[in-house]
Amino acid sequence: MDRRTLALLSLLPIAVATLVLAVPESEAQRTVPLLAPNEARQELERATRQAKDAAVRAEAFAQEAEEASASADQSAREAAARLRALVAQLVVARQAEIEAGNAPDDLATKIMTTADPETGARFSESEMVDQVAIFFLAGHETSAALLGWALWCLAAAPEWGAQVAEEARVFMEAPDFAALSKLPVTRNALRETLRLYPPVPMFVREATAAQVFRKRNVKPGAQVVVSPWHLGRHEARWPDPDVFDPGRWAGGKPAREAWLPFSAGPRVCPGAGFAMAEGAILLAGLMAGFRFEVIEDPVPVAHLTVRARDGISLRVLQR
Numbered sequence: 001m002d003r004r005t006l007a008l009l010s011l012l013p014i015a016v017a018t019l020v021l022a023v024p025e026s027e028a029q030r031t032v033p034l035l036a037p038n039e040a041r042q043e044l045e046r047a048t049r050q051a052k053d054a055a056v057r058a059e060a061f062a063q064e065a066e067e068a069s070a071s072a073d074q075s076a077r078e079a080a081a082r083l084r085a086l087v088a089q090l091v092v093a094r095q096a097e098i099e100a101g102n103a104p105d106d107l108a109t110k111i112m113t114t115a116d117p118e119t120g121a122r123f124s125e126s127e128m129v130d131q132v133a134i135f136f137l138a139g140h141e142t143s144a145a146l147l148g149w150a151l152w153c154l155a156a157a158p159e160w161g162a163q164v165a166e167e168a169r170v171f172m173e174a175p176d177f178a179a180l181s182k183l184p185v186t187r188n189a190l191r192e193t194l195r196l197y198p199p200v201p202m203f204v205r206e207a208t209a210a211q212v213f214r215k216r217n218v219k220p221g222a223q224v225v226v227s228p229w230h231l232g233r234h235e236a237r238w239p240d241p242d243v244f245d246p247g248r249w250a251g252g253k254p255a256r257e258a259w260l261p262f263s264a265g266p267r268v269c270p271g272a273g274f275a276m277a278e279g280a281i282l283l284a285g286l287m288a289g290f291r292f293e294v295i296e297d298p299v300p301v302a303h304l305t306v307r308a309r310d311g312i313s314l315r316v317l318q319r
C-alpha cells in the first residue's frame, strides 16, 4: 500500500464522521428505525461500512478530478510555452530590424532601444519577452471581459442599447481615431460596465508607512485588498448602485474615488487609455451591425477576472 493510500485511509474515520455530522437531525430520525441493541450494533456496522464505501468512492472521484486538473495544467503549460516561443520570435525579428536600422518607430522599438536612465542597461531578449507577454496577457482577458459584459448590459437595457447603436451607426460611416469623441454614450456605457463588472475585481497594495484606515491601524508592510467590485456598488457612493445607467456619467465623473477598475497611483494600468479606445471602437462596430438580446442572466464569478459562471449567451440579430 503506497503512502498516499495510507494517508487517505487514516483520514477515513474523519470522512465518515464528517458524513455523519452532515446529516440533518430530521433526516436521521426518518431513516433509522428503533432497533434492539444487538440489531442496532449490526445496523451500525453496516452503516459504517456503507459510509466507508461511499468515502472510498468519493476519493476515487476526487482522484479522477485531480488527474483531469493535472491534464488541464499540462495543456496550460504547453499553451504558455507556445505563446512564449511566438513572442520570442517577434522579439528576435524586431531586434534584427533595429540592428539593420529599418525598425518601425513604435512602442516596441522605443522600449528595446531606450536605456535605463540610472543604470544605462537595456532589456535583454528574455526580459523583453516577459514585457510583451505581460502586456499581451494583461490586456487580452480584461478587455474581452469588458466587451462581453458591455454587450450583455446593453442587451438587458435596450433603451441604452438603441442610443449606443445610433451613435455607432454615425461613427461607422467614417470610423477614425479622431471621431472617438463622437461616441460619448458608448464610452459612458463602457464606464458604467466597468463600475458594475470590473474585469479586475480586486488587487492588493502593501502599506509603505503606518496608516490609520477606518479607525484601524495599518502597519507598514501590511497587505490591503482594494475591491473595485465593492467600491463600484457602494450605496454611500452611488445612487441606485445596481442599476446600469450610463446617464450618471453624462455630467462628468461621479464618485471618481469609488471607480477604480484600472487601479490608481504609480502602478495604475498603463493600458487604460488604450482599453477605453479599443473597447469603444469594438463596441461601436458590433452595435452598429447587430442587435443583441438577452437569453439568460449571467452569474458573475471572480476567476482572476470577473467572468460569467456559464458564459454570456446572447441572441445576435443582424440590423
Ligand code: HEM
Pocket (backbone or CB within 6 Å): 134, 135, 136, 138, 139, 140, 142, 143, 146, 198, 199, 200, 203, 204, 260, 261, 262, 263, 266, 267, 268, 269, 270, 271, 272, 274, 275
Ligand atoms: C478593460 C481593460 C483593462 C482593465 C480593467 C485593466 C485593469 C488593470 C488593473 C486593475 C491593474 C492593476 C493590477 C494590480 O495592481 O494588481 C492593471 C495593471 C496592468 N495592466 Fe491593465 N487593464 C486593462 C487593460 C489593459 C491593457 C489593454 C493593457 C496593455 C495593452 C494592460 C496592461 C497592464 C499592465 C502591464 C499592468 C501592470 C502595471 C504595473 O504593475 O505597473 N491592461 N490593469
